[in-house]
Amino acid sequence: MTRLATDSGAELSLETTVTGIDPSGVVSLVSPAGLAELRPRAVLVATGARERPRSARLIPGDRPAGVFTTGLLQQWVHVHHLPVGRRAIVEGAEHVSFSAAMTLRDAGVETVAMVTELPRHQTLGGFALASRFLMGIPLLTSTRVAAVHGRGRVSSVELADLTSGRRRTVEVDTVVFTGEWVPDHELARRAGVRIDPATKGPMTDGGGQTSVVGILAAGNVVHPGETAGMAALGGRRVAQRLAERLRRGDFDRPVGGVEVRVVEPLAWAWPNVVRPDDVPDRILLRTRTFTGRRTVSVEQDGRVLGQARLRHATPNRSLSIGGGWVADVDAAAGPVGLRLV
Amino acid sequence: MTDTVDAVVVGAGVVGCAIARELARHGLSVTVVDRAADVGEGTSKANTAILHTGFDTAPGSLESRLVSQGYHLLVAYAEAAGIAVEPTGALLVAWDDEQEAALPGLLDKARANGYEAARFIDAAEVRRREPHLGPGARAGLEVPGESIIDPWSVTLALATEATRARAMLRLGTSVEGIAEGADEHLVTLSDGRVRARWVINAAGLFSDRIDRMLGHDGFTITPRRGQLIVFDKLARGLVSGIVLPVPTERSKGVLVLPTVWGNVLLGPTAEDLEDRGDTATTEGGIDQLLAAGRAILPPLLDEEVTALYAGIRAATEHRDYQISLHASQRYVCVGGIRSTGLTAALAIAEHVADLLRSTGLKLAVRDDLGPPLVMPALGEAQQRPYQRADLIEEDPEYGRVLCHCEQVTAGEVRDACRSEVPATDLAGVRRRTRAMNGRCNGFFCGAEVVALSAARTGRTAGQLTMVDR
Ligand SMILES: Cc1cc2nc3c(=O)[nH]c(=O)nc-3n(C[C@H](O)[C@H](O)[C@H](O)COP(=O)(O)OP(=O)(O)OC[C@H]3O[C@@H](n4cnc5c(N)ncnc54)[C@H](O)[C@@H]3O)c2cc1C
Ligand SMILES: Cc1cc2nc3c(=O)[nH]c(=O)nc-3n(C[C@H](O)[C@H](O)[C@H](O)COP(=O)(O)OP(=O)(O)OC[C@H]3O[C@@H](n4cnc5c(N)ncnc54)[C@H](O)[C@@H]3O)c2cc1C
Numbered sequence: 019m020t021r022l023a024t025d026s027g028a029e030l031s032l033e034t035t036v037t038g039i040d041p042s043g044v045v046s047l048v049s050p051a052g053l054a055e056l057r058p059r060a061v062l063v064a065t066g067a068r069e070r071p072r073s074a075r076l077i078p079g080d081r082p083a084g085v086f087t088t089g090l091l092q093q094w095v096h097v098h099h100l101p102v103g104r105r106a107i108v109e110g111a112e113h114v115s116f117s118a119a120m121t122l123r124d125a126g127v128e129t130v131a132m133v134t135e136l137p138r139h140q141t142l143g144g145f146a147l148a149s150r151f152l153m154g155i156p157l158l159t160s161t162r163v164a165a166v167h168g169r170g171r172v173s174s175v176e177l178a179d180l181t182s183g184r185r186r187t188v189e190v191d192t193v194v195f196t197g198e199w200v201p202d203h204e205l206a207r208r209a210g211v212r213i214d215p216a217t218k219g220p221m222t223d224g225g226g227q228t229s230v231v232g233i234l235a236a237g238n239v240v241h242p243g244e245t246a247g248m249a250a251l252g253g254r255r256v257a258q259r260l261a262e263r264l265r266r267g268d269f270d271r272p273v274g275g276v277e278v279r280v281v282e283p284l285a286w287a288w289p290n291v292v293r294p295d296d297v298p299d300r301i302l303l304r305t306r307t308f309t310g311r312r313t314v315s316v317e318q319d320g321r322v323l324g325q326a327r328l329r330h331a332t333p334n335r336s337l338s339i340g341g342g343w344v345a346d347v348d349a350a351a352g353p354v355g356l357r358l359v
Numbered sequence: 360m361t362d363t364v365d366a367v368v369v370g371a372g373v374v375g376c377a378i379a380r381e382l383a384r385h386g387l388s389v390t391v392v393d394r395a396a397d398v399g400e401g402t403s404k405a406n407t408a409i410l411h412t413g414f415d416t417a418p419g420s421l422e423s424r425l426v427s428q429g430y431h432l433l434v435a436y437a438e439a440a441g442i443a444v445e446p447t448g449a450l451l452v453a454w455d456d457e458q459e460a461a462l463p464g465l466l467d468k469a470r471a472n473g474y475e476a477a478r479f480i481d482a483a484e485v486r487r488r489e490p491h492l493g494p495g496a497r498a499g500l501e502v503p504g505e506s507i508i509d510p511w512s513v514t515l516a517l518a519t520e521a522t523r524a525r526a527m528l529r530l531g532t533s534v535e536g537i538a539e540g541a542d543e544h545l546v547t548l549s550d551g552r553v554r555a556r557w558v559i560n561a562a563g564l565f566s567d568r569i570d571r572m573l574g575h576d577g578f579t580i581t582p583r584r585g586q587l588i589v590f591d592k593l594a595r596g597l598v599s600g601i602v603l604p605v606p607t608e609r610s611k612g613v614l615v616l617p618t619v620w621g622n623v624l625l626g627p628t629a630e631d632l633e634d635r636g637d638t639a640t641t642e643g644g645i646d647q648l649l650a651a652g653r654a655i656l657p658p659l660l661d662e663e664v665t666a667l668y669a670g671i672r673a674a675t676e677h678r679d680y681q682i683s684l685h686a687s688q689r690y691v692c693v694g695g696i697r698s699t700g701l702t703a704a705l706a707i708a709e710h711v712a713d714l715l716r717s718t719g720l721k722l723a724v725r726d727d728l729g730p731p732l733v734m735p736a737l738g739e740a741q742q743r744p745y746q747r748a749d750l751i752e753e754d755p756e757y758g759r760v761l762c763h764c765e766q767v768t769a770g771e772v773r774d775a776c777r778s779e780v781p782a783t784d785l786a787g788v789r790r791r792t793r794a795m796n797g798r799c800n801g802f803f804c805g806a807e808v809v810a811l812s813a814a815r816t817g818r819t820a821g822q823l824t825m826v827d828r
Contacts, residue, residue: 033759035745035760035763035766037745037746037760037766048745048746048751048758048760049758049759050751050755050756050758050759051751051755051758052748052751052752052758053746053748053751053758068798068799068802068803069802070663071799071800071801071802072800073589073664073665073666073667073800074663074664074665074798074800076588076645076649076664076667077667078639078640078641078642078644078645078667079639079640080638080639081638081667081668081786082825083784083785083786083823083824083825083826084824084825084826085800086805087799087800087801087802089802089803090800090801090802090805090806093805093806093807094805094806094809097806097807098806098807098809098810098820100806100809100810100813100820100821100824101819101820101821101824101826101827102826103826164642165639165641165642167639169636170825171824171825171826191826200663200798202763202799204592204593204764204798207593208593215661
C-alpha cells in the first residue's frame with residue numbers, strides 16, 4: 019500500500035508528527051529535520067483509533083508494571099522483542115482480544131482466562147473456537163476486571179462476576195486490556211471539528227467532509243474498531259471523492275448536511291452526516307448488546323424515511339444497512355434518528 | 360565507607376531533598392537515604408500539586424509560617440530552574456447556605472495568615488470566570504496567589520542540586536536502626552551503614568518510626584489517603600484555575616484543578632487508613648470523586664481519564680508540623696508534614712538549617728556551586744523541545760516524537776536515563792518525561808520507550824518493568 023501511494027506521486031514523511039491543525043488549515047509538523055508548516059487546500063485526518071487503556075476504564079487498585087493494551091503488547095513482542103511475563107489475563111473477547119491471546123502465546127505467556135462483561139465472545143465463531151481449542155483458554159463471560167493489584171509488578175487481578183456479584187482474585191503478573199476503540203480525534207477536535215458523541219470521532223459525510231471546510235477524516239478515526247481492510251477501502255473512497263471535489267473547484271464551499279443519531283442499543287452509525295444529494299451505498303452500524311433479527315427504523319422529525327431488517331447483531335462488530343433512504347432526507351429539517359423497532 | 364558524614368537525611372522526598380540540598384550547599388557532608396529506588400517515590404509523587412499561599416492554614420502555627428515562606432521561595436526557585444509553575448489562582452466556590460456562610464470566616468483566616476489578596480466575588484462573577492461549572496454556585500472567594508506546579512521536577516531538581524553540592528544519594532536502602540553515640544550516630548541500613556554526626560528525620564509517613572528509634576514518642580502518623588483522577592488534556596479548557604471547595608464541619612470537599620502539564624485533576628478523597636503503604640485507588644473512592652465532579656464541572660466526565668492515583672498524607676494527632684530540634688542528641692525531627700509539604704519544603708529546609716545554626720554549627724554557602732540548574736521543560740505553558748527549531752537543529756533526537764499524546768521526544772527519554780539523578784525504572788522515565796502518561800497510556804509508544812530506556816540506562820527491559828525480580 020505504501021508503494022501504491024508513492025507510485026501515485028504521494029510523498030511520505032515518516033518520523034513526522036503533526037502537532038496541530040489550525041482551523042484555517044495550517045498544519046504544523048515536527049520531525050528530526052526540524053519544524054515545518056504546510057498550507058494545503060485539504061487536510062485528511064486518518065489518525066486511527068486506540069484501545070481504551072486501563073485508566074480510562076476506571077479500573078482501580080495499584081499502579082504496577084505489567085498492564086498492557088493489545089497494541090502495546092504486539093509492539094512489545096513482535097517489534098522490540100521485550101519480555102512480557104508469565105501468567106496473563108485478557109480483558110475483552112472481541113477480534114483483537116484473540117489476537118492478544120495469540121501474541122501472549124508467541125511470547126511464552128500463559129493466558130489463564132479471557133473475560134468479557136458481555137454474555138458471549140464477539141469474534142467470528144470459527145475463529146474463537148479454533149483459537150480457544152488451540153490455546154485452551156477459558157472464557158469468563160459476564161465478568162469484568164474490577165481491580166489490579168501489585169507493588170512494582172502486577173501480582174493479581176480481582177474479577178467480578180456481574181451475575182452473582184461474587185468476587186475472586188486471580189494471580190497473574192500481566193493484564194491486557196483489549197478493544198474498546200477510541201478514535202484519536204484530538205488533532206481534529208483542536209481544529210474545531212465537530213465530534214460525534216457516539217463514535218467519539220469527527221462527524222463526516224460519506225465523502226469524509228468534517229464540519230470544518232478543508233478538513234476531512236477517514237479510517238478508524240471516524241469508525242473505530244473496523245478491520246484494516248475496511249479502513250483502507252474507506253480511505254480510498256474519501257480520497258477519490260476529495261480528488262473529484264478539488265478538480266471541480268467547489269471544495270472550499272461548506273457542504274452542510276443533517277446529523278445522524280442513534281438510540282440505544284445502537285452504539286453508533288457512520289456516515290454521521292447525510293445530505294439528500296449524496297446517497298451513500300451503506301451505513302455502518304454497531305450495537306451495544308447482542309440482538310436477534312431486528313428492524314432499524316430511520317426517522318426524521320417523526321417521519322419514517324426507511325426501515326431495514328438486520329441480521330443478528332454482535333457488539334463490537336459492524337452491520338450495515340443500505341443508504342437509499344438518504345435521498346428522502348429533508349436537508350432543512352432536524353437530525354436523522356436510527357433506532358431498533 | 361566508615362567515613363563519618365556531618366548529617367544523614369532519612370527520606371528522599373521533597374522535604375528530605377530540600378534539606379539535603381540546603382545543608383550540602385552550606386558545606387556539610389550529607390548522605391540521603393531512601394528505601395525507594397528513586398527520589399520522591401513516597402507522598403511527594405502523589406499529591407495535588409498546588410503551591411499554597413497558606414491562606415487557610417491555622418494562624419500562628421509553624422505550618423502557616425513555613426507554607427507562606429515556602430510559597431515565595433518555591434515560586435522563585437521553580438522560575439529560575441525552569442520548572443513549570445502557573446499562577447492560575449484559585450476560586451473557593453460555595454454551593455449551599457452553609458458553605459456561603461463559611462466564606463467570611465475564611466477571608467478573616469486568610470488575613471490572620473497575612474494573606475491580603477483574597478476577596479469575595481458574587482455568583483455572576485464566579486460563572487464568568489468558570490463558565491463550565493455546574494448549576495448552583497452561590498458565591499466565591501478568590502485567592503489569586505494559589506498556583507500549580509510540577510511536583511516531580513521539584514523533588515528531582517532539589518536532589519540534583521544536592522548531589523551537585525556533593526551530597527550522597529543512597530537509594531534502594533532503608534534505615535533499620537540508629538545507635539546513638541557520643542560524637543556520632545551509627546545508622547544501620549539494609550545494605551550497610553552510615554556514621555553521621557547528625558540525623559535528620561524526613562521519613563514522611565514513617566517519621567514517627569524513626570523518631571521512636573531515637574527514643575521519642577511525641578506523635579504517631581495517622582495515614583490519610585487521597586485518591587485522584589487525571590483527565591486528558593482536552594479537558595483543560597473546562598477550568599481556568601483551581602476550583603476549591605469550601606470546607607465545612609461535615610466535609611472537606613473535592614477540588615477540580617488544572618495541572619501544569621495541561622490535564623485536569625479531580626480529587627482528593629480523605630480516608631483514614633491503617634496501612635501507610637496502601638496507595639491503591641478503590642471503586643468507592645473513584646465513584647465518590649466522579650459524583651462530586653459531575654456536580655462541580657459536568658462536562659469533565661465526558662473526557663477520557665489518563666490516570667488514577669492515590670497519595671497518603673502524613674497526618675498526626677497534632678494540628679501542626681512536628682519539627683523539633685534535639686540538640687544534645689544531634690537530631691532533628693521533621694515529621695507530620697501533612698498536606699502542604701511540597702509548598703513548604705524550601706522553607707522547612709531553611710528552618711532546619713537555622714535550627715542547626717542555633718546549636719553553634721557553622722553553615723556558610725559553598726563557593727563552588729557552579730551554574731544554576733535548568734530542568735527539562737515539561738509544562739504546557741513552557742516551550743517544549745518538540746517546539747524548538749534551535750534544539751532540533753543541534754540534536755535531531757529532539758525532533759523525533761515518540762509519545763504523540765504528550766509530545767515527548769526520543770531526546771528527552773535519553774536525557775532522563777542519563778541525567779544526574781537518572782530514572783531506574785519505567786515509572787521514573789514517565790515522571791521525568793511524561794512519556795506514556797497521556798490518553799493512550801503507551802498504546803502507540805510504550806514498547807519503544809521501554810526499548811530506548813533499556814538501551815540508555817543499561818538495565819534490561821525486564822528490570823525496568825519488573826518482570827524478573
Ligand atoms: C493490536 C491490533 C491488532 C489488530 N489486528 C487486526 C487484524 O488482525 N486484522 C485487521 O483487519 N485489523 C486489525 N487491527 C485493526 C487495524 O490496525 C485498523 O483497522 C487499521 O490500522 C485502521 O487504519 P487507520 O488508517 O484508520 O488508522 P491507523 O492504522 O491507526 O493509522 C493511524 C496513523 O496515524 C498516525 N498518527 C496519529 N497521530 C498522528 C500525528 N499527530 N502526527 C502524525 N501521525 C499521526 C499514527 O502514527 C498511525 O500511523 C488491529 C489493530 C490493533 C491495534
Ligand atoms: C492527596 C494529597 C494531596 C496533597 N496536595 C498537596 C498540595 O497540593 N500542595 C502541597 O504543598 N502539598 C500537598 N500534599 C502534601 C505533600 O505531598 C507532602 O507534604 C510532601 O510530599 C511530604 O514530603 P516528604 O518528603 O515529607 O515525604 P515523602 O515524600 O513521603 O518522603 C519520605 C521518604 O522517606 C522514605 N522513608 C521512610 N522511611 C524510611 C526508612 N526507614 N528508610 C529509608 N527511607 C525511608 C520514604 O521511602 C519516602 O520516600 C498532598 C498530599 C497528599 C497525600
